[in-house]
Amino acid sequence: MNELFPALRTASSRTALRFQDRALTYGQLAAAAGTLAERIGAERRVAVWATPTLETSVAVVAALLAGIPAVPVNPKIGESELAHIVSDSAPTLVLTEPSTELPGPLAALPRIDVDPHERHEGHEGYEGTESGATAEGSEPRWTTAGPVELPPEPGAEAPAVIVYTSGTTGRPKGVVIPRRAIASTLDALEEAWQWTADDVLVHGLPLFHVHGLILGILGPLRRGGTVHHLGRFSTEGVARELAGAGTMLFGVPTMYHRLAAEAGDNPALAKALGGARLLVSGSAALPLTDHQKIMAATGARVVERYGMTETLMNTAVRADDTGAPGTVGVPLPGVHARLVDESGTVIEESDGETVGEIQVRGPNLFVEYLNRPDATAEAFDGGWFRTGDMATRDAGGRYRIVGRKATDLIKSGGYKIGAGEIENSLLEHPGVAEAAVTGEPDEDLGERIVAWIVPAPDENGGAAPSPQELIDHVAAQLAPHKRPRVVHFLDALPRNDMGKILKRGLHA
Template structure:
């Protein structure tokens, strides 16, 4: 397998990473990450405390250069979820920014700081070209690259083992679909502990030999500034594009900046057609959407040279086979824009396994095809339109995929809660907001919405807190005692 990051191996002096006033060329990154890689070589796994910083990117790249599987950890993860992730993945050490305080379970591990101060390139003199520092040999394509934890609809998160082959295949397929080159400069403000922000947003530009400018935190003025000063691409989730759409009418500088962008990409959930149209009307630019999962990385996308049709996620990427199946598991041949089926995919973009879960791994596949659980239709020209989940318990909020079951379990531990159910509800900003349906232990003294949100936030990631709480005398159940969530959504 060729190097995962050819520009690092070649010692390119082109810009690579920028976070605020900190920046590295490919050669500087090779020097810094290469030195860190030598220190962690041979470790079974490492955790990276994934703050939106340059140090996080350096730590992940170092682990990948060393051939050590990296577990990105969301710094906002609650104690219970974090304990599960660390116990399940058993990292030998943790990489973190210098000075960052870690929670106790990570503080117990050996720690290496990803210090990026006073960095020079491979020559020792900033800005001068020179031979790249020797980097470790490229591991096998099937070697694990990352273990990314994803929430299911029930139970604790599962560790998705992503091989180097899958990372390379997805990024190369996007090179084709998006006409992505070393000349592109990406701007984004996504978190660095999931596929969209880390693999697409950081590793993607590095594999292409281009650069990325991370905003740290999303702000429309930051987007306008970077797109007006050389950035060519923007990655975001629907919540970000909704805020852009809201701001455009009163911000001509933002409209001008977006007009000059080569590519605007939205993912992680469906972008409402209303926001598509507002952005297009103000800028003349169409946002394109793509579709992927932690287990599959990217499956489909609207192509840069294709029709940016709102409400669709485009066509299968190069190397990806996609089919729809009916309730019996039979493949649906019709491309009629009407027949609904579950999406199944196979190809080099797929994960290897769920860590420590052979049962779940086996259940996820149908004769080599991965069962996504997403329901879709295909238009006559092959465009895919996702219409919902096979299960009803997955909530897409602010770009995150959230399992209702784990929130319900935490709510039920609150002494003031007798019964609990969690659903999603349409939200213009978040896509969906989390709604908790509560039967209080004492009808005359129910726990407040703020109290319940804080309770969930203390155990799980902050984005899993309910935004709305509704109180009931009893939850609707069927004859088998199962909660009828469709009746709640009513």
């Protein structure tokens, strides 16, 4: 495998990372991360307090250069979950922003306060004073005098990051992701999305998970391109960055829902979105209503991709594919995917209707669940990873996710029904702002379909739609057996940090 970040060795003056008004060129990033990599030395693992900052980005790059696995930690994490992650991953060092007050389990570890402008005389091309500031009091400068000396590249199977799962079905598991998985996924997306060094990626995602960190930060760095991170997502920030140098936007459905809601009445936002080369949504399915609103307001389409912590990216809608919205595209180069029914039989049909569990294999897969050989073995079926995601496949080979096997596949009256298509149908009703669909036990049907609805605000003070109105709407749009039998109205749906609906929390 070639090195992860060849652009770092050129010490170029091209901007690598920008977080609001703070930026690093490739030369500056190479010097800062290279220096930090030397300070990390031969640690076993390092925890990274993963705030959406330059410091987090430098810390992760430095760990990768040092060949030491990084464990990104959510700054909003709960005490119990943090204690488990620290105990399970056993980091020997924590990398963090200066002056950060770390919680108990991390506070007990040795720490390095990350300085994105740290000086190291051994790196060519550095200009600055002994204090690390220039004579004018500005940030240090790195010239483009020559290549930067960096550590040798570790092997392809070397662990790169350990990302913990959300823990929805038990204690979070540490997913050990090797360097070859990162390289193969990012190179496959280069081909699928025509991603080049000229692209400027805009995003406002957290940096403690695969989407925000590996795709959003490491992706542009592998291409030799640029990241403009908003610090915190806002529609104003998206409009500003895409109206400027930004060419691509990465977001999750909750972000695109806000963009869709505002674009129709905000010409500047609509123009900025319409001028982007690529709008990408991931981490959960984007409702068809939001696809349609964005297309109507901007003329631009949003493409989706499908991945998970254990597999990085599996499929993606290609930049040149004008196929049906709502799909997550075809398998990426090097990735093999299949649908399997409940009996373990491979589904050969590509009819857009037959539902099966997605199983994948390829260089994008993780190595193991840390300290959990039992869970690792259980996750595979003869070399194929069981994703737990249910989908259909159309004649063009595109996959459409219908939900999770555990929570979104509803067996009612002898039918296997995906929650996703019912949710899309409900969202087409003008009285519905948000919708989630689950199943619950029913003596007659096996499971009955339950809808959880956040009503859309009515500026004229009209009443929310009645349960029967929504039931009839779904029956007319889809089929009678797919109609909800129970409708609950809520002020808000429970969501995690990525905007995914926590369906177990609904029944709780």
